[in-house]
Amino acid sequence: DAKTTQPTSMDCAEGRAANLPCNHSTISGNEYVYWYRQIHSQGPQYIIHGLKNNETNEMASLIITEDRKSSTLILPHATLRDTAVYYCIVGYNDMRFGAGTRLTVKP
């Protein structure tokens, strides 16, 4: 079973920041937090990952709480092409995807 809890769906206005939460209260010390997204009919796409420090790349920022029990993926300026299912995954030797959050970016 997935070790994460995410809202089923979220909406975001185009051009605004999208903040996607994830709870992983049972995370263990050596497990990373990964985010992937899946656009309809395509394979998942890697976004970002982190262990305990906040991370930023060209796609997004990842904020991990100090106790590591939750995290937030931030898309700073959402576009219509960011509409997808976003998966938060916790893992060490393998990855267990949950059902993810369906993000809809609206004009």
Added chain:
Amino acid sequence: DTGVSQDPRHKITKRGQNVTFRCDPISEHNRLYWYRQTLGQGPEFLTYFQNEAQLEKSRLLSDRFSAERPKGSFSTLEIQRTEQGDSAMYLCASSPLVTGQVIDEQFFGPGTRLTVL
């Protein structure tokens, strides 16, 4: 195109038949993963290889499923005696092996959609 490729993209078969899917990973990626995805669900891990060695298999991988990566390059996933419940998207992913990090960024292929009638 230097991404992960999968063949075929679609497969329709009758219950009881055997099917085989192929995955070509990104060149020089040591790790190769197979996942299964059903409608409305996230991908479910099936198995993964590091070079030619199959290091982990999910309990989802019944005896009817077998995966190989004979030369550490492409991989095949075979399903014997297919059942209607095997209908799903089968995804392949590959990743490089980076020292000091257990799981690296996985690059996914487009998937093979299997329909068992």
